[in-house]
Amino acid sequence: xxxxxxxxxxxxxxxxxxxxxxxxxxxxxxxxxxxxxxxxxxxxxxxxxxxxxxxxxxxxxxxxxxxxxxxxxxxxxxxxxxxxxxxxxxxxxxxxxxxxxxxxxxxxxxxxxxxxxxxxxxxxxxxxxxxxxxxxxxxxxxxxxxxxxxxxxxxxxxxxxxxxxxxxxxxxxxxxxxxxxxxxxxxxxxxxxxxxxxxxxxxxxxxxxxxxxxxxxxxxxxxxxxxxxxxxxxxxxxxxxxxxxxxxxxxxxxxxxxxxxxxxxxxxxxxxxxxxxxxxxxxxxxxxxxxxxxxxxxxxxxxxxxxxxxxxxxx
Amino acid sequence: xxxxxxxxxxxxxxxxxxxxxxxxxxxxxxxxxxxxxxxxxxxxxxxxxxxxxxxxxxxxxxxxxxxxxxxxxxxxxxxxxxxxxxxxxxxxxxxxxxxxxxxxxxxxxxxxxxxxxxxxxxxxxxxxxxxxxxxxxxxxxxxxxxxxxxxxxxxxxxxxxxxxxxxxxxxxxxxxxxxxxxxxxxxxxxxxxxxxxxxxxxxxxxxxxxxxxxxxxxxxxxxxxxxxxxxxxxxxxxxxxxxxxxxxxxxxxxxxxxxxxxxxxxxxxxxxxxxxxxxxxxxxxxxxxxxxxxxxxxxxxxxxxxxxxxxxxxxxxxxxxxxxxxxxxxxxxxxxxxxxxxxxxxxxxxxxxxxxxxxxxxxxxxxxxxx
Numbered sequence: 001x002x003x004x005x006x007x008x009x010x011x012x013x014x015x016x017x018x019x020x021x022x023x024x025x026x027x028x029x030x031x032x033x034x035x036x037x038x039x040x041x042x043x044x045x046x047x048x049x050x051x052x053x054x055x056x057x058x059x060x061x062x063x064x065x066x067x068x069x070x071x072x073x074x075x076x077x078x079x080x081x082x083x084x085x086x087x088x089x090x091x092x093x094x095x096x097x098x099x100x101x102x103x104x105x106x107x108x109x110x111x112x113x114x115x116x117x118x119x120x121x122x123x124x125x126x127x128x129x130x131x132x133x134x135x136x137x138x139x140x141x142x143x144x145x146x147x148x149x150x151x152x153x154x155x156x157x158x159x160x161x162x163x164x165x166x167x168x169x170x171x172x173x174x175x176x177x178x179x180x181x182x183x184x185x186x187x188x189x190x191x192x193x194x195x196x197x198x199x200x201x202x203x204x205x206x207x208x209x210x211x212x213x214x215x216x217x218x219x220x221x222x223x224x225x226x227x228x229x230x231x232x233x234x235x236x237x238x239x240x241x242x243x244x245x246x247x248x249x250x251x252x253x254x255x256x257x258x259x260x261x262x263x264x265x266x267x268x269x270x271x272x273x274x275x276x277x278x279x280x281x282x283x284x285x286x287x288x289x290x291x292x293x294x295x296x297x298x299x300x301x302x303x304x305x306x307x308x309x310x311x312x313x314x315x
Numbered sequence: 316x317x318x319x320x321x322x323x324x325x326x327x328x329x330x331x332x333x334x335x336x337x338x339x340x341x342x343x344x345x346x347x348x349x350x351x352x353x354x355x356x357x358x359x360x361x362x363x364x365x366x367x368x369x370x371x372x373x374x375x376x377x378x379x380x381x382x383x384x385x386x387x388x389x390x391x392x393x394x395x396x397x398x399x400x401x402x403x404x405x406x407x408x409x410x411x412x413x414x415x416x417x418x419x420x421x422x423x424x425x426x427x428x429x430x431x432x433x434x435x436x437x438x439x440x441x442x443x444x445x446x447x448x449x450x451x452x453x454x455x456x457x458x459x460x461x462x463x464x465x466x467x468x469x470x471x472x473x474x475x476x477x478x479x480x481x482x483x484x485x486x487x488x489x490x491x492x493x494x495x496x497x498x499x500x501x502x503x504x505x506x507x508x509x510x511x512x513x514x515x516x517x518x519x520x521x522x523x524x525x526x527x528x529x530x531x532x533x534x535x536x537x538x539x540x541x542x543x544x545x546x547x548x549x550x551x552x553x554x555x556x557x558x559x560x561x562x563x564x565x566x567x568x569x570x571x572x573x574x575x576x577x578x579x580x581x582x583x584x585x586x587x588x589x590x591x592x593x594x595x596x597x598x599x600x601x602x603x604x605x606x607x608x609x610x611x612x613x614x615x616x617x618x619x620x621x622x623x624x625x626x627x628x629x630x631x632x633x634x635x636x637x638x639x640x641x642x643x644x645x646x647x648x649x650x651x652x653x654x655x656x657x658x659x660x661x662x663x664x665x666x667x668x669x670x671x672x673x674x675x676x677x678x679x680x681x682x683x684x685x686x
Contacts, residue, residue, distance in 0.1 A: 051528045073530060081528040087521035089326065091333045096326075103322030104529045158528075 004029050004156055004187045005050060009059035012045050019045040021210040022059065027203065032178060032188040034201030036302065042210045043191040044084065047158050050189065051081050064155060077105070080149030080157040084164065086141050088148060090134035094125060097133055097148055105152035119147040123177065139170025146177065157181070159190045163197065175200060195299045206302050213305050222296045227304050228268070232256060234296050235274065237265040239281060239289035248284050252277070259303075266300065319531030323539025327513070331543050341509060341547055342554065345501040349494070349555050352501075353563050356493045356620075360446040363388055366410035368395040370418040379432065382458050383414065388450045401435065411437040412447050424462065483568070483652045494563050495646040496619040498555045499639050502578070503585045504610055506548040510589025511602040514540055519598055533681050537674070541586045548582040559650075568653030577649070577659070580666045581642040587673035588638070594680035613639040641665045 005027040012020045020042040027033045037043050048054040050061055052072030061068045066075045088097050098119065102112045120126055123143040128136060133144060142162055149157065159178075163171045175197065178188055182202075190201065198204050198218070205215040214221055221227070228234055237258075239245050242265050249258040254270040254277070269277065274291050281289045296304075331338055365383070369376055383389045393410055395401035401413040413435035417423075423430035434451050438444045517523040526536060556574070559565050567574065588609060596602035615621065616634035623634050634640050641662040648654035648662075 053524065053527055076528055076530045079528065081525065083521055083524055085521035087525040089330070089522060090520075092326065092329055096329055100322055100326045101529070103325060104319050104526070104531050106318070106530065 002029055003027065003062075004031075005033075005061070005063050005189060007050070007059065007061035010046070010049060010056045010061050011058040012042075012049055012054060013057045018210050020049065020056075020207075023207070023212045025061075025205065025212070025215070027187060027189065029187055030182055030185050031203050032182050032190065032201045034198045034204040035189060035191045035207065036193070036198055036204060037191075037207035041207045043207060044160055046207070047081075047160050047189065047191065051079060051158055052076060077152070078155045080152070080154035082142075082145050082149055082157070082159045082162055084160045086145060088133050088141070088145055091132065093130050093132055094136075094144055095129045097144060098151060101148040102151050107152060115151050115153075119150045122150065122181070123147045137170075138166040139173070142166055142170070142174060143177075146174070150181075154186065156187045156189065159188065161191050161193065163192065163194065171197075195297065195302075198298050204298065206305060208306055208309055213309065214301070218298055221298065221301045224301070226308060227296050227301050231271050232268055233271050233273075234294050234300065235267045235269055235277075235291055236261075236294045237267055237277070237281075237289055237291050238263070239265075239286040241286065245281060245284075245286045245289070248281070248286065249277075252280060257307075261297075261299075266294070266297075268304075317532060317535045317538060319529070319535035320539045320542075323531065323536055324542050327540060327543040330513075331547070337509075338547075341505060342551060345505050345551050345555055346558055348501050348504075349497055349558050350562065352497050353490065353494050353559075356489070356497070360443050361387055362390040363412050363443060363447055364392045364410045365389040365412045365414060366393040366395050366401055366404040367391050368398065368401040368413065368415045371416045371420040373421045375421040375424055376416045379416065379420075379458060380414070382454050383451075386450060386454060388446065405435055405437050408437075411440070411443055412451075427466065490563050491565050491651060492647070493620075494559045494565050495650045496617075496643045498552075498559055499581065499642045499646055500610075500613060500617075500619060501555055502548065502552055502582065503588075503613060503639055503642075504606075505551060506544055506582055507585045507589040507592070507609065508603065508606045509547070510541060510544050510586050511592040511596065511606055512599055513544070514590060514593035515596050515599050515602045518593070533678050537590055537678060537681065541590065544586055544589075545579075545582060548586065549579065552578045552582070565650065567650050569649035569655065573656055573659075574646075574649045577642070577645045577663050577666070580663055580670065581638065581645075584638040584666050584670035584673060587670050587677060590677040591673050591680070594677055613637050616640075617643055619643055638666055638669050641669075 003026050005025055007023055007025040009022045009024065010020060011018065011022050023046060035043055035046070045054065049056050050063055050068060052063075052068045052075050055069055063075045064078055066072075068075060089100070092100065095116070098116045099112070102115060107115055120129070123146055125140065125143050125147060128140060128144075133141065136144060146162070163174060166174070171194075178190070179200075182188055190197075192198060201218065203215070203217055204221065206213050214224065237245065237249070242260055242263060246258050246260055246265055249255050249265065249267060252269075254273040256268040256270075258265055258267045260266075267277075278289055278291055367380060369380065380391070384391060389412060393404050395404060395413070398415070401415060404410040405413050413433075415433040415435070417431060417433075420430045420432070432455070434447075436444050436447045436451070514523070517526070552575075556567075560567060589606075592602055592605045592609070596605055612633060613619070616623070616626070616630060617637050617639040618634065619639065623631055623640070626634060644662050645659050645666075648659050
């Protein structure tokens with residue numbers, strides 16, 4: 001496997017603000033790299049630097065072996081980019097948008113028809129050819145945007161929150177599309193806020209206050225020692241009135257943290273405390289709680305990392 | 316260098332066709348502007364409302380008043396009955412000029428003495444006042460001359476006969492002077508604003524960022540954006556020149572082909588200015604404000620209304636930086652004086668140079684907005 005995106009100490013400052021601080025990355029071919037972090041943590045700035053839109057203040061990055069500053073024009077020919085905002089021409093039809101981007105990428109007239117038909121089939125936008133982009137729903141707009149950025153067969157795709165504001169079905173369809181394309185060897189760099197999307201990625205990175213805090217496969221991240229420290233266990237607790245139970249649990253000395261997760265509670269507690277907990281909860285009026293040990297979710301990973309970091313910041 | 320040019324032209328053309336409202340406005344508004352302004356801007360003052368206080372009343376005094384009204388500049392709207400009345404007519408705005416003839420006017424003339432005729436002029440509108448003053452002096456001089464000649468029994472006018480001959484615009488019609496300038500002003504406003512808005516709209520929609528990650532080059536993008544507006548600007552030029560020629564009846568004395576060639580140079584500059592504005596403006600409102608920052612000095616300092624020769628040096632110098640200054644010289648040169656290429660090429664060269672400078676500056680700024 002060869003490395004497709006590689007960054008070393010890449011940093012971007014805007015005046016006194018450091019938007020991205022010394023990020024190292026190494027993403028291999030065919031990966032779907034999920035990039036997570038709170039709003040304003042530097043996700044978009046990093047993408048813009050990798051696409052050659054912004055110059056890094058320090059450090060450097062390669063995409064497909066080309067330097068993002070010196071060879072940005074070379075990179076542009078082999079990458080696709082979908083920005084956060086829907087950025088196609090709404091007064092052009094689906095076909096016209098596709099034709100426009102084909103021309104922009106200098107695809108020859110003979111090939112153009114084939115390429116356009118190819119991406120139309122990939123994203124399944126066949127029935128909307130003559131529709132103005134303005135008249136498409138959110139999900140279809142995203143598909144069109146994806147189609148436009150695929151028309152030149154890019155090797156790397158940068159997607160900045162591609163699923164923000166589209167419905168769950170469209171969201172799932174889009175992800176299936178990404179898997180399909182990744183199977184054909186396209187490398188994806190995707191930012192998202194959704195944990196379920198992060199779980200689907202082959203690799204994830206988490207950026208917090210401009211710094212890349214952690215990076216790896218979801219499985220690796222869940223096994224990080226700082227996520228479930230020694231002598232602690234992650235438990236799922238099911239009982240009536242979980243909200244009340246959560247408040248109660250947080251008062252117990254052997255409970256480090258309790259949060260609601262759907263209709264259950266996720267608890268980080270001392271090893272071997274399950275029987276105490278069961279008794280204590282029953283006594284407090286939360287009868288017959290079911291307690292079982294569970295692996296951490298990615299959300300647990302990021303919440304824990306964020307809390308640890310905040311703890312350090314407070315010191 | 317121009318990578319992606321044709322793709323941008325393709326897209327921009329669709330934008331223009333899809334939006335007939337804008338297309339309509341682009342072509343119609345300049346026509347309306349030119350027509351309205353062309354009729355409104357007329358510095359020839361006629362029929363100035365005049366009040367008269369004639370204390371003499373004999374034929375000689377009526378001859379004098381006839382001399383005033385016959386020239387077509389004064390229109391007697393009121394006969395005053397006292398000094399106060401005459402004055403009040405001007406204060407109220409009923410009259411802009413008041414003429415008072417003293418009771419002994421005829422007697423003084425007969426005796427060969429100076430007969431004082433008082434003329435009050437409302438100075439609140441300086442254009443009218445200036446005209447009234449000049450015409451009053453001229454009429455006074457002419458009537459005096461007639462009387463002197465009669466008494467001396469001498470033929471001919473003054474000992475020295477100055478024979479001024481106004482070349483090129485013999486009737487001194489303001490329309491012939493103003494409308495060519497107006498053509499330039501209208502062309503500039505529309506082309507500059509449309510270009511600026513077209514680029515800034517892409518900024519607002521985020522489509523510009525999308526284009527930046529494609530292999531489209533800066534020049535390809537910039538020139539591609541300009542080309543459709545260049546075509547529209549050319550059509551518009553033909554239209555406003557036709558309005559000038561056929562509605563305002565301003566003949567084009569020189570070569571139409573030369574005028575067309577210089578007009579294209581001017582369009583090139585104004586479109587470049589539009590691009591430059593778009594590199595500074597973050598949104599369409601800012602673009603409009605910046606465009607007016609260019610338009611206002613163009614109206615005031617280009618020699619369109621006020622002669623540049625009488626401006627103080629720093630103001631004059633600013634005027635020399637405005638493209639419209641040179642285009643107005645070209646317009647008036649070709650249309651009114653029938654000037655040829657060798658009379659005007661320097662102005663054309665300055666316009667072309669400014670166009671290139673503005674375009675290069677935009678290209679530099681364009682890169683900056685990205686990184």
